Amino acid sequence: MIDMLEAVRLVAAPDVLIAILASAIYGLVVGSLPGLSATMATALLVPVTFWLSPIAAVATIITASAMAIFSGDIPGCLLRIPGTPASAAYTDEAYAMTRKGQAEMALGAGLWFSAIGGIVGTLSLVLMAPLLAEMALSFSTFEYFWLAFLGLMCATLVARSSPIKAIASMLLGLLISCIGMENPAGTPRFTFGLTDLLGGIEPIPALVGVFAVSEVMRAMITPEPPPLPRRKFGSILANQWKLTKKYQWPMWRGNFIGIIIGVLPGAGADMAAWVSYAMSKKFSKEPEKFGTGHPEGLVEAGASNNASLASGWVPSLLFGIPGDTITAIAIGVLYMKGLNPGPTLFTERASSMYALYLIFIIANIIMIPLGIVMIRIAATVLRAPRASVMPVILLLCAVGAFATGSNLFSVLMVAAFGCIGFVMERNGYPVAALVLGIVMGTMVEQNFITSLIKSDGDILPFFERPVSGVLAAMTFGALLWPVGIWIWNRTQGRRLPAGTAAR
Amino acid sequence: MQLSDRVTGAVLMALGAAAALAGSRLPAVPGQDVGPAAFPLLIGSGLIICGALIAFGIGRSFEVPEEPAAGPGPWRLGGLRALVPPVLLLFYVLASERLGFLITGAIMVFIATLALGARPRLAVPLAVVAPLLVHLAFYKLLRVPLPAGLLSAPW
Amino acid sequence: MNTLSRRTLLGSGAALLAAPALAQAKWPARPVQMLCPWAAGGGTDAVVRIVAALLEKELGQPFNVVNRTGGSGVVGHAAIAQSAPDGYTLGIITSEIGMLHWQGLTEVTYRNYTPLGLMNNDPPGIQVNVSSPYKTAKDLAEAIKASAPGKMKASGTGQGGIWHLALAGWLNAMGLKADHVRWVPSNGAAPAMQDLAANGLDFTTCSVPEARAMLDAGRCRSLAVMAPERLSVFPNIPTLKEAMGIDFTTGAWRVICGPAGLPAEVKAVVEPALARIYKSKDYQDFLAARGFGGMYADAAGTEKYMAEADRAFGEAMKAAGLAKA
Incomplete structure (x- = not known):
């Protein structure tokens, strides 16, 4: 109790409150700019945190990352350019809602369910950290392999186009992730003798390229789309309560999946959003509406990625193992400020821990009013002429790619991926699946190869361990399910409502 | 850049073959049985299969019918x-x-x-x-x- | 190599020309850029940031840290070596500079820099799961000797990384082949520690500070540290020599430096400043808080140290078959 009061005192310090507010605005703005990502927002904060008190420093990271993950939905919804890989899963859905004139509902859902997900995730951190940590520690490379594999399969579920093309796009992403020497063998692969390729291709330049640059490219050759009917931008939160009640079950499922995936190091918010969106479609009563501007998937995935963000701090705080790229940076800041991760943080410095919890809660609460303002400002781009928006996006792509590593080569990558994304899009290959492949590639290969090394080339251990056995069964179930349905439909000659067998 | 499925499928097959070939040529790592070649080989083979399925239109029967909407808009100035x-x-x-x-x-x-x-x-x-x-x-x-x-x- | 040596020559020439100008306007007359080849938030980033902040305090000009990442550190290391030797671009280099060129990944070696000071050195430790039957380094060593080659598994970083070399060197010192214990490449120390805790490995050879959170959590034990003396932050962990009589030491070090041909004036200012910084309470507190191993050497000492490390890494890599022929 004394610790709790002390925590309140720590957080109520003026410098902490100012840090929270400033980094909230910063996170919202950076996350909402196309071409800039949540990870970049966090990385650029590190020098700033150097000058802050420990609690204020951590507060900036927590707040900015939560805000940036939410506001990554904004450009995705308005311009079809996701701000973070986590938003890529449901960008098409949100954009379809905007075209239907429901931008406020789509963005409101992103905001409302992000906040709920963030708070539920925080509660899981507060109440179940040791339990969740125990779970994370029972995962060895075998389990991670299956998990990553399951994540990859979401590509086919999410895409509206041909599943074969989705798989092809994802494989292309995996192939791209092979580039460089960051592979288990430490051998340079497909680098064509370029030093800059040794470190591989980061997901962010790829994401920025295939979505943002290719969108600018499309704008160059298509006539300006008919302006959306001029009307007042409606209330943002008005319908959210209705959605909450209607989609209560998907929301909780999203929170739950987000927490679980967030806790597992290496997976993080990106994967949580994908898995949740795919789950939502799979178990929905009206899956045929997905992709046409249906809020159900947004509810689940929006809750999921923010829930994972909070629970991703569990392994970071307890064992110093980063849950994702953002917490990897956060751990550095924790160390720098003498808040060394480890169980002692929870016992000896309990007041600091409570302060972190409080900051999480505050961040997710102020996200709502600040997010509404941000959405209202951002929505003006819907009215701005395209010729004034797209060039600025292009400039931001260049700067955003350059910013994290001060490396011009990333800008070149962005340009190359713009062309790749443009061609793929024109020919019905979903670019989101490509991004998923690039994001997950290293994790899949790393865990596959190291598992094989550990088992001396034996396949059996992939199924032997209890958790990996369950995950393997789930994977095969998910793999064989659509094939089974397809065969059944064929033999029965029955027509699916969607008309799959009609051809 | 609207290409037929035959062309994109063939490109994917070629890419997969190149990846598998280049991958298989990677030197083994001393002290390890599983080297850098395994993963590119696997992905390359996958790409070849997918490319073939696309090129020969086999995947079509899986396809969720796409509404003809979107399509390529009228091109302006090439x-x-x-x-x-x-x-x-x-x-x-x-x-x-x-x-x-x-x-x-x-x-x-x-x-x-x-x-x-x-x-x-x-x-x-x-x-x-x-x-x-x-x-x-x-x-x-x-x-x-x-x-x-x-x-x-x-x- | 050709272009590089030409650059170096040009650089030293430029330095000679620039020397009188510098004598007039005392260095540093404007903000100095500090390049870091690794990403923000990592250990090297933390070291260079604290050093930059303290240099700023000492010398009265801003020292701005720029993370120049990419290419597994190659890009940033090369950027420091190829920057103009005018004193306004300095940087931090890490032990990888003694390894990358043996793998044929870069032509830059420690000779392409003007060392200014060795600021830290983290020796590898030997960690096992808390439920492991091995209580001492000796137990583990005997189990390794008794095991079939490739049966036991260890990890800590990627293939050919510094902790892999530590394992190879330790095995060599025991009279075993470098691949007697199978190396499981991991994406840095954290996933390796996680896998150790999940009972997926026999032991890890990452540095003790990297294992610290798991040690504190009681998930693993550190059996020994491959250093000449015990670490001040972890006084309970014996050195390898104390634990089993084998005197093998290595480490991941971090050096503040400039490009080759840095003007003597600049060196004369920075070198003593770094010595003062190393002794300062701020820096020592920082090392203690992070559990980093302290180690200091002046410019000449650093040069000698890097040359020796370069040779030792080369030997270990050749023994492990990691060096390019």
Whole structure:
């Protein structure tokens, strides 16, 4: 109790409150700019945190990352350019809602369910950290392999186009992730003798390229789309309560999946959003509406990625193992400020821990009013002429790619991926699946190869361990399910409502 | 760049074959049985299969029927215009160190705005204001070392 | 190599020309850029940031840290070596500079820099799961000797990384082949520690500070540290020599440096400043808080140290078959 009061005192310090507010605005703005990502927002904060008190420093990271993950939905919804890989899963859905004139509902859902997900995730951190940590520690490379594999399969579920093309796009992403020497063998692969390729291709330049640059490219050759009917931008939160009640079950499922995936190091918010969106479609009563501007998937995935963000701090705080790229940076800041991760943080410095919890809660609460303002400002781009928006996006792509590593080569990558994304899009290959492949590639290969090394080339251990056995069964179930349905439909000659067998 | 499924399928098959071939040539790592070749081989084979399925239209029967909506919109002034953004990014890579961020950014924005069909009345002020704002935010607030080049910012 | 040596020559020439100008305007007359080849938030980033902040305090000009990442550190290391030797671009280099060129990944070696000071050195430890039957380094060593080659598994970093070399060196010192224990490449120390805790490995050879959170959590034990003396932050962990009589030491070090041909004036200012910084309470507190191993050497000492490390890494890599022929 004394610790709790002390925590309140720590957080109520003026410098902490100012840090929270400033980094909230910063996170919202950076996350909402196309071409800039949540990870970049966090990385650029590190020098700033150097000058802050420990609690204020951590507060900036927590707040900015939560805000940036939410506001990554904004450009995705308005311009079809996701701000973070986590938003890529449901960008098409949100954009379809905007075209239907429901931008406020789509963005409101992103905001409302992000906040709920963030708070539920925080509660899981507060109440179940040791339990969740125990779970994370029972995962060895075998389990991670299956998990990553399951994540990859979401590509086919999410895409509206041909599943074969989705798989092809994802494989292309995996192939791209092979580039460089960051592979288990430490051998340079497909680098064509370029030093800059040794470190591989980061997901962010790829994401920025295939979505943002290719969108600018499309704008160059298509006539300006008919302006959306001029009307007042409606209330943002008005319908959210209705959605909450209607989609209560998907929301909780999203929170739950987000927490679980967030806790597992290496997976993080990106994967949580994908898995949740795919789950939502799979178990929905009206899956045929997905992709046409249906809020159900947004509810689940929006809750999921923010829930994972909070629970991703569990392994970071307890064992110093980063849950994702953002917490990897956060751990550095924790160390720098003498808040060394480890169980002692929870016992000896309990007041600091409570302060972190409080900051999480505050961040997710102020996200709502600040997010509404941000959405209202951002929505003006819907009215701005395209010729004034797209060039600025292009400039931001260049700067955003350059910013994290001060490396011009990333800008070149962005340009190359713009062309790749443009061609793929024109020919019905979903670019989101490509991004998923690039994001997950290293994790899949790393865990596959190291598992094989550990088992001396034996396949059996992939199924032997209890958790990996369950995950393997789930994977095969998910793999064989659509094939089974397809065969059944064929033999029965029955027509699916969607008309799959009609051809 | 609308290509038939046959073409894209064939390209994927070729890419998969190249990846598998190049992958299999990677040297084994001393002390390890599973080397760097395994994963590219696996993915390459996968790409070959997918490419074949696409090229021969087998995957079609899985396909969820797509509403004919979207489609390729009417093209304006040829597809080459689509190359303006990547070329401008290339220009940024080559020129920003020498010309500096402000000038490079201004040229980029100016050309892109014109290419989108706007009048100079919009392009000129946008080309002046946008790079300045971006520079202020990134250089001043976030300390990203944007090159100064010929024209350094007033701050 | 050709272009590089030409650059170096040009650089030293430029330095000679620049020397009188510098004598007039005392260095540093404007902000100095500090390049870091690794990403923000990592250990090297933390070291260079604290050093930059303290240099700023000492010398009265801003020292701005720029993370120049990419290419597994190759890009940033090369960027420091190829920057203009005018004193306004300095940087931090890490032990990888003694390894990358043996793998044929870069032509830059420690000779392409003007060392200014060795600021830290983290020796590898030997960690096992808390439920492991091995209580001492000796137990583990005997189990390794008794095991079939490739049966036991260890990890800590990627293939050919510094902790892999530590394992190879330790095995060599025991008279075993470098691949007697199978190396499981991991994406840095954290996933390796996680896998150790999940009972997926026999032991890890990452540095003790990297294992610290798991040690504190009681998930693993550190059996020994491959250093000449015990670490001040972890006084309970014996050195390898104390634990089993084998005197093998190595470590991941971090050096502040400039490009080759740095003007003597600059060196004369920075070198003593770094010595003062190393002794300062701020820096020592920082090392203690992070559990980093302290180690200091002046410019000449650093040069000698890097040359020796370069040779030792080369030997270990050749023994492990990691060096390019």
